[in-house]
Structure formats: C-alpha cells, structure tokens
Amino acid sequence: xxRDTALVSADWAEQNLETPGLVFVEVDEDTTxxxxxxxxxxxxxxxxxxxxxxxxxxxxxxxxxxxxxxERGISNDDTVILYGGNNNWFAAYAYxxxxxxxxxxxxxxxxxxxxxxxDARPYSKDVPVRxxxxxxxxxxxxxxxAFRDEVVQAxxxxxxxxxxxxxxxxxxxxxxxxxxxxxxxxxGHIPTAISVPWSKAANEDGTFKSDEELAKIYGEAGLDGSxxxxxxxxxxxxxxxxxFVLKELLGHENVKNYDGSWxxxxxxxxxxxxxxxxPGKA
Amino acid sequence: MTSPATNVAANVAAGCAAxxxxxxxxxxxxxxxxxVITGIVRNADGEVVGGAYVRLLDGSGEFTAEVxxxxxxxxxxxxxxxxxxxxxLSRHGNGExxxxxxxxxxxxALDVATV
Numbered sequence: 351x352x353r354d355t356a357l358v359s360a361d362w363a364e365q366n367l368e369t370p371g372l373v374f375v376e377v378d379e380d381t382t383x384x385x386x387x388x389x390x391x392x393x394x395x396x397x398x399x400x401x402x403x404x405x406x407x408x409x410x411x412x413x414x415x416x417x418x419x420x421e422r423g424i425s426n427d428d429t430v431i432l433y434g435g436n437n438n439w440f441a442a443y444a445y446x447x448x449x450x451x452x453x454x455x456x457x458x459x460x461x462x463x464x465x466x467x468x469d470a471r472p473y474s475k476d477v478p479v480r481x482x483x484x485x486x487x488x489x490x491x492x493x494x495x496a497f498r499d500e501v502v503q504a505x506x507x508x509x510x511x512x513x514x515x516x517x518x519x520x521x522x523x524x525x526x527x528x529x530x531x532x533x534x535x536x537x538g539h540i541p542t543a544i545s546v547p548w549s550k551a552a553n554e555d556g557t558f559k560s561d562e563e564l565a566k567i568y569g570e571a572g573l574d575g576s577x578x579x580x581x582x583x584x585x586x587x588x589x590x591x592x593x594f595v596l597k598e599l600l601g602h603e604n605v606k607n608y609d610g611s612w613x614x615x616x617x618x619x620x621x622x623x624x625x626x627x628x629p630g631k632a
Numbered sequence: 633m634t635s636p637a638t639n640v641a642a643n644v645a646a647g648c649a650a651x652x653x654x655x656x657x658x659x660x661x662x663x664x665x666x667x668v669i670t671g672i673v674r675n676a677d678g679e680v681v682g683g684a685y686v687r688l689l690d691g692s693g694e695f696t697a698e699v700x701x702x703x704x705x706x707x708x709x710x711x712x713x714x715x716x717x718x719x720x721l722s723r724h725g726n727g728e729x730x731x732x733x734x735x736x737x738x739x740x741a742l743d744v745a746t747v
Contacts, residue, residue, distance in 0.1 A: 516690065516696075523711075527688050528709050530710050
C-alpha cells in the first residue's frame with residue numbers, strides 16, 4: 351500500500367467528480383453537514399445508523415453490509431472515494447470498514463471536508479439517486495481488527511499505540527475535549543502503550559503529513575517496526591486514522607485497529623491500567 | 633431511572649463527533665464539574681463566521697480537540713481548568729487566543745483575519 355493507492359487530493363477529486371466508476375461517499379456521525387452541502391455527486395453514510403448494529407455493540411455484519419451497499423448503489427468494482435469531517439476520522443473508519451469486508455478500490459480524500467472548505471471549493475445540496483446493486487462482501491478480514499483479549503495479551507509484547515490526546519492518555523480527561531467528560535469507564539491507558547495522538551499525523555488543514563515526517567514521528571515515539579501493532583483510541587475512529595497512516599501510507603505489515611478501544615478497555619474488570627504520561631510497565 | 637446499561641449505550645452512541653455547537657448546554661452537563669470554553673468566531677468586519685474549524689490546543693501546544701462553528705459562529709469545548717489556546721481556521725482567515733479556564737463557563741471572543 352502507498353499514498354498512490356490509498357489517497358487522492360482535493361484537486362484530483364474536484365477534477366474527477368464526473369468520472370464513471372467512482373462513487374464519492376461522505377461519512378460522518380452527524381450527517382447534518384452533508385444535508386447542508388456536500389461534494390457534488392456524493393452520497394452519505396451515517397457512521398452510527400449505517401455502520402453500527404442497532405442493538406448489539408458491534409459492526410453491521412457481512413449480510414447487513416451487503417444490503418447497505420446494494421441499497422446505496424455501490425458495486426464491487428466501483429472505486430469508493432471517502433471523505434468526511436473531524437479530519438476524516440469517520441471516513442478513515444469507513445475506509446477500514448470497506449477493507450475489512452474486502453472492497454478492492456477505496457481512497458480517502460486528503461484533508462476531507464476541512465480542506466475542501468478551507469479551499470472554498472463548491473458544495474451541492476442535490477442528493478444523487480443511484481441504481482441499486484447486488485453487492486457481495488467478503489468475510490471480515492480479522493487481520494486488521496483487534497479484540498480485547500488480544501489487546502491484553504499484547505501488553506509488553508506488541509506495539510500498542512494510544513492515539514488519544516495526551517490528557518486522555520494520562521487519565522486527566524475521559525473523552526475528547528469537545529464532549530462532556532462524565533463517563534462510566536476508568537481513565538488512563540493500556541500499560542506499555544506509546545502515546546502518539548492521531549493529530550501528530552495531520553497538518554492543520556487536515557491533510558496527512560509526508561511519509562518522511564510520519565516515519566520520523568512514529569520512530570521517535572518508540573514504535574518498533576519489527577513488531578505487530580495495535581492502535582486504539584476511545585471508540586475506534588481516531589485509531590482508524592492512525593491505522594490508515596501506518597498500514598496504508600507507511601506500509602507496515604501487521605497493523606490492527608482495536609475498535610472496542612477505551613470505552614471497552616476502561617470498563618473491563620481486572621485489567622491493568624497505567625496512569626500518567628509514561629507508558630508504564632507490563 | 634437510568635440503568636447502567638443505557639449509560640454505556642449513551643456513551644457509545646455519543647461517539648466522537650462534536651455535538652450541535654449552536655444548542656444551549658444540555659441539562660445533563662454539570663457545571664460544577666465541567667470546564668466549558670465557549671465563544672463566537674467573527675471576521676475583520678465583526679460578522680459571525682460559521683463553518684470555521686476551531687481547535688483547542690493544550691498548555692504545550694498539543695492538539696486536543698476541534699469543532700466546527702455553528703451558523704451563528706458559536707463553538708464550545710469541554711476541557712479542564714488550566715491554560716489553553718483556541719485557534720480558528722476559516723475561509724476568512726485564521727486567529728487564535730490563549731485562555732486561562734476555570735470550572736464553569738469560560739466565554740471568549742475569537743477574531744479571524746487574513747494575514
């Protein structure tokens with residue numbers, strides 16, 4: 351994987367809005383942004399309503415994903431171009447999700463909605479109607495998804511990358527600072543995890559930093575390239591952003607996203623938790 | 633009556649996307665515990681700027697959070713007491729301000745202009 355096969359620029363996107371075989375998809379938790387204006391021709395996916403099971407705390411399954419993409423008019427051979435707000439957090443999550451279910455051609459628009467807005471590029475309020483398809487998803491690729499037991503076993507063994515803000519890592523905040531802080535789980539981080547906030551990987555306009563800058567950031571933070579890596583955050587979307595960087599941009603082999611992340615880990619009975627700014631001991 | 637199970641569901645459902653920035657504070661927010669930093673983004677002509685990307689940087693300049701200002705230019709963060717920098721990027725230019733926040737509501741005015 352590399353930048354060429356994972357990322358497109360906002361310029362490229364604007365020049366290819368009419369190109370056949372491309373489906374532009376805006377992904378957010380709050381889809382009012384889409385409703386108020388989106389990249390012309392883009393359809394929307396709602397992170398919560400479309401990609402999460404309505405009852406159990408889990409993803410939609412293979413059949414539900416097939417039904418969703420068929421209903422939205424996405425074919426197996428379409429190239430899906432994803433973008434969104436929050437510096438592409440949810441678009442990166444969707445990217446990971448499309449990869450989990452084996453979609454071949456997926457790209458992120460570098461910088462997402464923010465870059466599009468700051469460049470003063472055009473929006474449309476027209477909602478495109480796409481012919482239904484018959485989408486076939488593959489079985490979930492669990493080589494890119496980590497579960498809790500595996501995470502506990504990875505303490506002191508694999509690279510654990512905590513991509514939340516430093517205050518969340520240390521246990522001083524329980525959620526990102528744009529959300530109320532009252533939560534049920536304990537604060538802190540998984541012992542031996544290194545702290546590399548997702549934001550280190552992004553420029554102020556939401557675009558990704560260069561491969562050289564990225565390699566330096568994770569190298570200096572202590573990421574051991576010879577080990578497997580698990581990235582986590584609070585609910586798994588910021589860590590999708592870092593998963594994208596490590597796996598798709600830098601081409602690391604074995605990188606998993608722990609989507610249960612801190613809302614799961616910080617609620618488990620009996621697991622070790624480290625407080626403060628240091629990774630802590632296994 | 634709220635069961636622990638629904639609390640967990642609410643936390644998960646709350647996700648990480650920013651709540652509606654134009655809404656008044658939810659009644660569930662306890663101002664004795666929360667440190668709210670809020671304000672309005674305005675351009676050089678004093679007009680409110682909606683759609684600005686407002687980011688909260690901690691005392692060391694590290695990114696902590698980002699929200700998009702409402703059509704009325706309003707933004708809001710839930711932080712902790714201490715020194716923060718609030719920085720806005722917009723079609724109309726950028727601007728930033730240092731704020732020493734205390735518990736409760738901290739209101740600031742943030743001006744953006746092209747350099």
